[in-house]
Amino acid sequence: MSSRTRRYLSQFIPKLATALHEGYGWRELRADTVAGLTVAIVALPLAMALAIASGTTPEKGLYTAIIAGFLISALGGSRVQVGGPTAAFIPVVFVVIERFGFGGLVLCTLLAGLMLIAAGLLRLGTLMKYMPQPVITGFTAGIAVSIFSSQVKDALGLRMEAVPAEFIPRWTAYAQHIATTQPATVALTVLGLAVIFGLRRWKPAWPGFLVALLACTFAALALALPAETIGSRFGALPSALPGFQVPHIPLERTLELLPSAFTIAFLAGVESLLSAVVADGMTGGRHRSNGELVAQGVANVGSALFGGLPATGAIARTATNIRAGARSPVAGMLHAAFLLLFMLALAPLMRYVPLPALAAVLLVVAWNMSEHQHFRHTLSAPWGDRLVLLLTFGLTVFFDLTVAIQAGLALATVVFMLRMAESVEVSSGEYGDDRAAGTRDDDETQRLHLPRGVEAYQISGPLFFGAADRLDNLLDQLAIDPPKVLILRMRLVPIIDASGVHSLENLARRCARHGIALVVSGLQPQPDRVLAGMGFGAAHAQVRFASDFEHALRLAAPLADAGTHPPPAQGSAE
Known part of the structure; x- marks a missing residue:
């Protein structure tokens, strides 16, 4: 055994x-x-x-x-x-x-x-x-x-x-x-x-x-x-246990009783x-x-x-x-x-x-x-x-x-989903650490000078179906002056589900249509496994993956200077 x-x-x-x-x-x-x-x-x-x-x-x-x-x-x-x-x-x-x-x-x-x-x-x-x-x-x-x-x-x-x-x-x-x-x-x-x-x-x-x-x-x-x-009301009580008896189980009655049986099982x-x-x-x-x-x-x-x-x-x-x-x-x-x-x-x-x-x-x-x-x-x-x-x-x-x-x-x-969705934030990612939005202290955190033509956004919280629309709205914020390179910082995303992957795919396609290079940085183990398992890297070979934000900046600088899409990436999400 x-x-x-x-x-x-x-x-x-x-x-x-x-x-x-x-x-x-x-x-x-x-x-x-x-x-x-x-x-x-x-x-x-x-x-x-x-x-x-x-x-x-x-x-x-x-x-x-x-x-x-x-x-x-x-x-x-x-x-x-x-x-x-x-x-x-x-x-x-x-x-x-x-x-x-x-x-x-x-x-x-x-x-x-x-x-x-x-x-x-x-x-x-x-x-x-x-x-x-x-x-x-x-x-x-x-x-x-x-x-x-x-x-x-x-x-x-x-x-x-x-x-x-x-x-x-x-x-x-x-x-x-x-x-x-x-x-x-x-x-x-x-x-x-x-x-x-x-x-x-x-x-x-x-x-x-x-x-x-x-x-x-x-x-x-x-x-x-x-x-x-x-x-x-009930007469005399019996002074012995009843005999063992297997009840008859008509199928139509069983189906009628299933909801009540489930309630009893749940309560028990x-x-x-x-x-x-x-x-x-x-x-x-x-x-x-x-x-x-x-x-x-x-x-x-x-x-x-x-x-x-x-x-x-x-x-x-x-x-x-x-x-x-x-x-x-x-x-x-x-x-x-x-x-x-x-x-x-x-x-x-x-x-x-x-x-x-x-x-x-x-x-x-x-x-x-x-x-x-x-x-x-x-x-x-x-x-x-x-x-x-x-x-x-x-x-x-x-x-x-x-x-x-x-x-x-x-x-x-539903209440839990709404609360989790409210906890997800997509904020400016031009800071030198990976703290959640709303917790930064300007006296302690250095604001980075991003290369010209590079924008960085940070996602904090679980990227699941209740919060996936945050990514759908991201490029709308950049429509007036679209960057050449978009860095998506995901170190603060502990989990992602199929809806989150779908939103990332939509973002990647929209970036491709607008000539914007997309760099995804800091993937945690669960999002990395899910993205690789669902073929995100293979389906969007123009997307680059970086281990951390500094790595993403090194990838972004030549892409911004070239103003063109990066060459196809080898492999899938790291």
Whole structure:
């Protein structure tokens, strides 16, 4: 096996194998057991609440946390990552279930898992970190608003049928049924919120979500409050995992579900790698991004085959795992095992949990997810970032998460292109150094006396499609008194693309038509390779290439005196 193949395969070695290879004893197992139990206590109410908010039954969330959580930890590229269902999926999962039923979601999750596996094998994990922050903040805040709006019915106890998926129709329906608000339900929601925020302030080490569920359940039973519970809406929870089942995949349905599957894969990839980065910052470790994507894909395929929901790395649960003392991926695997034990042992009792308590949990999740401080901070950024943020946020809330991500990325690309184009300058190149335009100091930089009939221009910045028109306008500036020789200084051009080469070719042809000799100086390695590879030197043999500006001046002087084109150059760009 070649060294290149070994390096490629090493990206997919699970951190579990690394941890066991380094040595794993009773001390590590004891720490991982405590951490796994702590995270399981936090994940138990969250898994059920997230499933209900997604439009399905609570046991689906538990299945996902158990199966996907185990696989993510066992196969993943992060040492302490904890996976399972997360709030980011709620809007897209809710819409898929409403349009295609739960069977459609199973197929969608399976497709998303296959996409993640392919992305990892193609080593796209390293590209995820280049996601524009305004896009992430925009759709994260938009998801938080969507989660909040989805919980109003259960938080107030409104007597209404199915909640519309769209934002405006949903709030219109709430307004029409606001008179059906149930005081007992509101009281339980307030109690749940008070317990969570109170413990967060005075007892931050306590599992606030679980304590809030217990407090609301005891209050509802003791006071016989007429609040809807898990049992009254969904019946008794099953006390066993579902059987393995390969879903039927009709081609026409697959094509319909591809956009939603891509959105789920995108969210799973971004959130899992963000969570892994947070874990690295807390532990000082380093995750394997491509291996993590493959593990996320396998976990989503496994969740789909057992009737679960989409899954990804959960930032809050991962941070809890680290703070509880996790040493290895065994902690995440034990978290899944403890959840399985809870489900088997406590399934008969979970039917008494009031839905307002779960609504309170998700209202807090929405508040945490909104990142309101980061949102406000981004609003103070340059206009392009603000526009990307607001567009992504608005489309996420009012339209569709898939459209929001696509539009946000497209706008962020346009903004980046405009900024890069603005950074490119074509300025007078009659100075003795190669500083970028706008940074020269006349006291320090000597102005050169160019030979008569010679003009020099300097390009600074990447010469790509967004800035290629700068060269097209260059000869227009010289139309009144055209020089005999034009020196194009390119030492400050780090990269060039096909559009930049095309503009150079246009410039060379226009120079030839006007009898102007063209000398290109100071090519950096990438532009030199691209020009040679695209045959620029061969196609325009009259163009001369100089290693630096002094060399270009030596070439220009006799050409200016002769007033004619130079003889054909040998070879291509240097």
